[in-house]
Amino acid sequence: MTIQFQQVFNTDRLFNTYPPSSMAYARELMFLYISIIVAAFVVYAAVAFLFPNKKQTLLKKFSRKICRYFVGVALLGVLFVISRLQYIAFFSMRFFLLVNLLAILSMIWYFVYEWVYEYPKYQTKFLQQIEKEKYLPRRKTRR
Numbered sequence: 001m002t003i004q005f006q007q008v009f010n011t012d013r014l015f016n017t018y019p020p021s022s023m024a025y026a027r028e029l030m031f032l033y034i035s036i037i038v039a040a041f042v043v044y045a046a047v048a049f050l051f052p053n054k055k056q057t058l059l060k061k062f063s064r065k066i067c068r069y070f071v072g073v074a075l076l077g078v079l080f081v082i083s084r085l086q087y088i089a090f091f092s093m094r095f096f097l098l099v100n101l102l103a104i105l106s107m108i109w110y111f112v113y114e115w116v117y118e119y120p121k122y123q124t125k126f127l128q129q130i131e132k133e134k135y136l137p138r139r140k141t142r143r
Helices: 026-050 052-084 095-135
Strands: none
Touching: 026 052, 026 095
16 A cells, blocks of 8 residues: 555545545544554553652653643544444545644654653752752642
8 A cells, every 4th residue: 555645635535525434544543542542541550550769750740731631632533433334424525634634643643752851860850859848848748
């Protein structure tokens, strides 16, 4: 199977509001989106249970952010595939599927960049802040 980019980026084909419902790749797209959702929940649960201490709070926040973004985009992708199969006019355009897949790829790139370059900086600042707060007086709790 060869990809013909003239056909993929043809504006009449991309923005056709009534494309044919016979998507040969619907099963693969649904599998992709559902596996993204399941993987996000598995990652979130694994981080929550494997790192219960306070020093890993930043890792929990980072994984929660990643999971929220990926679940949201994957649910939108499921909506676009289902609307394509059910002939819902506006949401069944090929343009939305293409934008959704590009959004997933760009999010992967951004979160890898953030994990490699930005997370270590945030982690050192966060650990320094915990060290400083260790010596500050705490507020008394009422009973």
